[in-house]
Amino acid sequence: FLYLDPFSLKNCKCVCLDWAEFIQKRLWNSKMGQKQLQNRLINQWKHSEPVISQYDRVAVEPGNEINFLVCDNEMIVVGYTRGQARVYDMHTGELKFQLQCNSQPMRIYDGVQLDLGRNVIGSVTDTGTVTVWDRKDGTMLYQDKHHGEHESVLGIKVTDEYVLTGARDGSLFILANIE
Secondary structure, X not given: OOOOOHHHHHHHHOOOHXXXXXXXXXHHOOHHHHHHHHHHHHHHHHHOOOOOOOOOOOOOOOOOOEEEXXXXXXXXXXXXXXXXXXXXXXXXXXXXXXXXXXXXXXXXXXXXXXXXXXOEEEEEEOOOOEEEEEXXXXXXXXXXXXXXXXXXXXXEEEOOOEEEEEEOXXXXXXXXXXX
């Protein structure tokens, strides 16, 4: 079973209950099986040609270039230099929605950093605006300059329960959903 590709291995688990239990026990629940599968995955990255997908280039205004991007298995989120971000479907490359990451459109540089959580997208701009978005439809859930009006926010991390931001002055803020 270790020599099968993932699709074939999944199909084998569907043949009958005995095969499903055998594969689960001998491959997924054994240290040796997990180690062999892990090594196979690493070797695939080392020795095979990756599949490269290129999406159509999106027209951007001069001075509003890409400065940050983040992705997971479902979406790509691209931050631009004027406080905006766009969310694309990972599989099709289609634009899902756009995000205005600062309180008003900027004509000056205002780079966007992003992070993805299971339920939200977090963004920070160089001018200090912190925004939390619903990742399903781009609805704004929170926006403020909680580090201060003129403080540069330099990082964001989104988890399942928290959004952490850090600024140039050393301040850290943890936003928690209290619902």
